[in-house]
Amino acid sequence: MKASGGIKHKILTWLRLTEGSTVKVYRGYVHQQKVVVFGHVLRRSPMPRQKYRQNFWINSFALLRLFMMKPVSGVTVKVSGIEEDVRFVTEKDGFFRLEWTPDEPFPPGWHPVKVDLIRTGPESEEPIATGQGEVYWPHSTPIGIVSDIDDTFLISHSSNLRKRLHVLLTENAHSRDPFENVVAHYQLLARAGTNANALNPFFYVSSSEWNLYDYILTFCEKNNMPDGIYLLSQLKGFGEILKTGQNKHVTKFTRIVRILEAFPDMKFVLLGDDTQEDPNIYTSLVTHFPHQIRCVYLRRVNPQNAVRTQEFVDQIVATGVPCCYFRHSSDAIQHSQQIGLVENVEDQRLG
The missing domain is CATH 2.60.40.10 (Immunoglobulins)
Incomplete structure (x- = not known):
């Protein structure tokens, strides 16, 4: 023995x-x-x-x-x-x-x-x-930020399992790339209406599993993403690795609802992408919490989902909540400046 x-x-x-x-x-x-x-x-x-x-x-x-x-x-x-x-x-x-x-x-x-x-x-x-x-x-700040992870700020190819697994298996948390200018946008959101001593809180809510917690945390720290709380999905075993990132998205809706209910006096910015169910989830959140959503950002990643996503964008805008369906983070930054969410500060990294 x-x-x-x-x-x-x-x-x-x-x-x-x-x-x-x-x-x-x-x-x-x-x-x-x-x-x-x-x-x-x-x-x-x-x-x-x-x-x-x-x-x-x-x-x-x-x-x-x-x-x-x-x-x-x-x-x-x-x-x-x-x-x-x-x-x-x-x-x-x-x-x-x-x-x-x-x-x-x-x-x-x-x-x-x-x-x-x-x-x-x-x-x-x-x-x-x-x-x-x-x-x-969190400090008493004007807004809180709820952000997806994969294909929202971390290039992941979520809509293509083969590409997603290829990136996960061949790259690491130090070699993976964020989208261009996304860090600049998130840093501006962190300081929107406040200062460096009392930053707006970030909640990173993803369909990725808790297995990837340290991996994601390391990536965010290396790329100077704002510190935040991570709310991921149920652990997967070795035999389920081919299903990574393919969790039931209703749980994601529930996790975000918990955040909104925990901070009823705070308005939130929602950031996601069009590769999976973010447009649907965020539209439902705007419907249920219209007075708590400051604006919505959806990254344009999957051309096949563009028409469907635009329909959700139109529904969100019809409620009076600003929504930006963008391809480049520089466009999202410009939108944030136009609606007065962030200061109109020239960033030399943009352009």
Whole structure:
């Protein structure tokens, strides 16, 4: 048995996979004095990538490892270091969501948080593993931004599975490209009506799976995208890798609704693209929350969807909500300036 365990450990180490319980805590948020934290409990997870090289085999294997996670269901996690007993029993896919009202309100900004995986029983509970994350309490700013990821700011070829897999397998988070001028647009939105000390909050909501969380976070940090909270889709196993990014989009609608309801006094800018269901989802959001949507941006990526998308754009505009169906981010920036959303600042990177 020891030899077998030793061999297994060596194989997992060679594959750069951890063994043993891990608590993965994602970026959460604070709303109406309530703290929301979510994550996964895993019994196998990939180790953080240390080097980025433009090598097909290295990049392919690094991507495949992200789908070798093994979630743990039915175990108990609790918030660490607070008097209030806030706990959650993980769901089938190992997911947990913790929510509580702290004794003392959080000031605006980012704050660390810890979550313990505990062993429950008649004796005292003891942490088996602890995960660390952050929560964000937005400043009182004019707007919030909800943005899709794939083909909205990250070139992904979502409407073509072969191309999407090719990019995922051959590139990495350092070599992938954002659309031209998209970072400039997002940085302008982050400062719209406010300043660098109190930026508008960003919520990145995507049909991509939680498997890709670190991959997406690394890409955003490298490309100087505004910091934000990521709300992704259900974990997928190794056998489902061909379905990456093809989740049920109704859950995306629900995740955005939660954000709008959590911040009822804030107006939101919605950014998406025409490769999948963003036009439909955003039109429904405008219908249900007409007074909370400041404007909508849809990137023109898939020519086959242009006519259908334009119909949704017309519906949005008919409600009185500005909507820009654009091909280049420079056009979106110009639109934001025209409607007074961002200042008319000359950017030398445009042109």
